[in-house]
Amino acid sequence: MNVFTHHNKLRLLQIFVIAMLLVSIMIGRLFYIMVFKSKYYGDKAVALQERERSIKAPRGLIYDRNGVIIAGNKAVCSISVIHSQITDEEAVISELSKRLDMDESVIRKKVEKVSSREKIKSNVDKEIADEIRDLDLDGVMIDDDYKRYYPYSELASKVIGFTGADNQGIVGIEVFYDDVLMGTNGSINTLTDAKGIEIPGAAEERVEPVPGDNLVLTLDVNIQMYIEQAAMKVMQEKNANRVCIIVMNPQNGEIYGMADVPEYNLNDPFTYNRDDIDEADVTQDDLNNMWRNFCINDTYEPGSTFKIVTATSAFEEGVVSIDDTFYCPGYKLVGDRRIKCHKTVGHGAETFKQGIMNSCNPVFMEVGARVGAENFYKNMEKLGLFEKTGVDLPGEAGSIFHKLENVGEVELATMSFGQSFQITPLQLMRAVSAVINGGTLVTPHFGKYITDDNNNIISELKYNTKSGVIDTETSETMKYLLEAVISEGTGKNAYLEGYSIGGKTATSEKLPRSSNKYISSFIGFSPAQNPTVLTLILIDEPEGIYYGGTIAAPVVGDIYSNILPYLGIEKEEVEDSE
C-alpha cells in the first residue's frame, strides 16, 4: 500500500502555508479597505445611495422705501408621480387630468412609466395643489416651490430685474443682491435602492431651508410710478425712442426713482416690449437691449447740462466771477475752427450769470479755455466723472474721455459745453449732486436695509461718500446761478409756483451730427438752496421741437408739482428775483 509519506505531508504543509499566506494578504486587503479606506468608499456609497429631496428656500422680498412689496414670492407646487407607489392608476390619471387641465394620455404615459419619479407639472397654483393633496392619492407627490412674482409688473423693471428658473437673479437688483436675497435650500436626505425608491425605515436627515433676507430699497413706488407715467407721456407726445428719468436725493445718493421707458413686464421678461420687431424675429440681443438700463448701462454726450461742471471748475480755479462780462457774436473762433453758439445771431454782451442762463456756448468755451485742460480734468476727476458711480446695479458703464495729453483747444472748447466725450446719465447726477450739496461726492444707490423674515433690520447698507471735493462757496454760487436758469433763463419751463428750483437744460445732437437726432435733457433740483431732490430727464430722439428747455424742463416741473408735496417739501415764499 502507498502510504501518505512524510514527504507528502511536508508538501501539503507547504501548500497550507502558501494558502495561509495568501489568505493573510486578503485579510490585509480587507483591513485596508474596511479601516483605512472605509470613509472614502463609505462616503462614495452614500453619495450613490442617498437621494436628496430639495426643500426650496423662499427668496428674500424686495420692498420700496415705504415697505411696499416690489418683488415677492408666489407659492406654487410641482406635482409628480412615483410609479411603484401608485395603487389606483385610473383614479390618479383621471383626477390629475381633470384638475391640472392636462390630456389624459400625457398623464397616463407618465403614470405608467416605471421610473423613480415622473414630474407631471410644475408651477401649479397652491389652491389646485391643495385640492389634489386632499384627495390623498397614493403615489402622487406634491412639492412646494416658489415663483418670483412682481405685483407691479412693469414698475422699475430695468432696476429690479428678474430671476431665472432656479430663482437666481438674472439682471438688475435681483442679481446684484442675489447673495442677500437667495436663501439656502433645505433638503431631505434618504437612502434609496438602485431604482431610487426610498428604503422604508432608513434614517432621514432633514435640513431646514433658510429663507433669503429681504431688501429694502430707497426707491419709492409712488415716485417711480409717477415718473414712469410722465416719461411715457412725453415719449408718446414726442414719438421719442426712449425717455429716462432719474430722481435722487443729492445729499445722500438715495435714488427715489429711475425710469427708462418703455419698461418691460417683469412677470413675463421674455416677451419683447416694442412692436418694431416681429415676435418671431426677436433675438436674444433684442431682449438684452430691452433689459438694458440706459441710465447706467449706456453713455451719451451730456451737452449743456455739463456746463454745470465747466462753471464749477471755473469757480474752483477762480478764473471767473459771476459778473465777468463776455461777448457772444454767435460763434467763437478756436484755432482755425469757428464753433457756433446755438443762437447763431449771438447773445451779444453778457455777464457770466447771463451766459449760463442763456446757455451760451462761446462764454463756456472762453471759460473752459481759462480753466485749461489740466485743471478741467482735475475738477472732473474730483466730481467723479472718471470713475463708475458705484451704484448697486450690475453692468455699469464707464465714461469715455479724451486722454488729457490729446486735449487740444478744440477738444477743450467742445468739452466745455458738453460734447466730444461720453458719460452715463447717473455719472452726471452724481457730479451735479456734489456741486449742489456743498461738495460731497455721494454714491448713488438703491439698497437701504437688509431685513430678516420679521422685517427686523439686519444691517443698514453703507456707501462711500467723499466730502469737500469742491468748495462750499462754489457750491453756493452754482446753486444761485442754476436757480436763475429756471427763474429767468432757458429752464423757465420747469418753474413751479411756490418752489425754488435750480437746473440746467441741454440739447445734445447725437452722433453722427448730420443725423439730426437729439437727446433733449434737463437736470433740475429743489429746493434751490438746500436741494433734496435732483431729477434728470433724457428724451432720446424726440420728433418736432427738440429743445431741452422746451420739452424736457416742463416734464420735471410737472413731476415736481407732484412729488415735492409728496416728499413733504413745503412751499416757500419765493422772493421775486430782480
Add this chain to the structure above:
Amino acid sequence: MEKVKRTTKNSFWIKGGYTDFQTIFLTFVIVLFGLMMVYSSSSYRAITSGYPGTYFMMRQGVFAVIGFVAMYTVSRINYRYLTNLSVILMYLAIALLAYVLVLGRASHGATRWIQIGSFQLQPSEIAKPIIIIYMADACVKKSKYLNTMVGILKIIALPVVCIGLIAAENLSTAIVCFAIVVAILFVASPKLFNLIVLGIIGVGAAALLVVTVGYRGDRFEAWRHPETSEKGFQTLQSLYAIGSGGFFGRGPGNSIQKLGFLPESHNDMIFSVVCEELGLFGALVVIGLFVMLIFRFKFVADGSIDSFGGFIITGVITHIAVQLIVNIGVVTNTIPPTGVTLPFISYGGTSLIFMLAEVGLVLSVSRQMSLTE
C-alpha cells in the same frame, strides 16, 4: 498509535469508523451561515423579480439538504473503491463538458449547464471532484511516471483535456482545476524540477491567453482603474459595499448595496454583502471558519492511511482555498475580476452539492484514518 477499526478491503460501503465531527460541525455552520447570507443578499432581487423574498434561500436550502445527503452518502463510500471508477468518471466529465460546449455553440450562447427541470447542472462543477479523484488515483497508480517529464504529461493528459474544455467557456473554473492538478502533483512528486518546468509552460500559456483574448484585457483595465473603466462597475460597487462595512458593519440584513447596486450580490459578490453587513469582524470570522476547516482537512490528510486519501484531501483543500482566496481577491479588487464563487456560501446548486460531496470524500478518508494521540 491507536488504529481505528477500518475496512481494508475494496468494499464499496464502510460501516462504522471514525466520524470527524469537527469537519461536520464546521461545514454545517458555514452552510447555515451561507443560507442566511443568500437570503439577505437575494431577497431584494427575488422580490423585484416577482418571487417571494425567500425564493433563492429556499432553493439553496433544498440544494443544501441534497448536498448533506450526498456528503453523508459519500462519507460512507469507501473512497478507495473510487480508484476503480476514476477513469470512467473522467471520461464522463469530458463527455458532459463536450456536450454543453457543443450545445452552447449550437445555440450561439455560452451555455455552461444542462437543464434538468428547474435545476441547472453545471458540468464544470462536477469536473472539479472528478479531477481530484483522477489525479489522486493517477499519482498513486502511476507514481513512477512522476519522475519524468513525459510521465507527468501522461498523468495530466486527460485532466488537461478536461480543463481545456472548461477554459473554453469559463476561465476561472479552469484556473481552479489547474491549481488542483498542480497541487496534487506537487504533493505527490518526489522531485520538483519537472514540475517547475511544466509550471512555467503552463503560466506562459495562461499569460498568452490573457493577452490575446480581448475581453480579458478589459478585465485588466477594470482591475487597474475600476473607477473609470466601463467594466469596473461591479468591482467598484463591491468596494463601496466592503468599505461601508467598517469594523462592525451595518448589521445583519442592512446592506444597501444589495438593493440593486451590487450585481451578483447573492452569488460571486456575496462576500461584499457579508463585509457590508457584518463588517471586518464578520469577514474575519468567516475566513476563520474556512481556515479551521482547511486545517482540519489537513489533519485528516496527515492521518490518512494511504497516499490516495492524502492526495484527495490535497485536492479538496486546494479547491476550497483557491476559491476562497480568488473570490476575496476579486471582491477586494486585489486581482482582476473573474467569476469564482465563495465555497458553501455563494448561491448555486451544483457548486454547493458537489462541494459538500467533496467534504464527504474527506469524511470517508477520515473514517479509516489512523489517529495519533
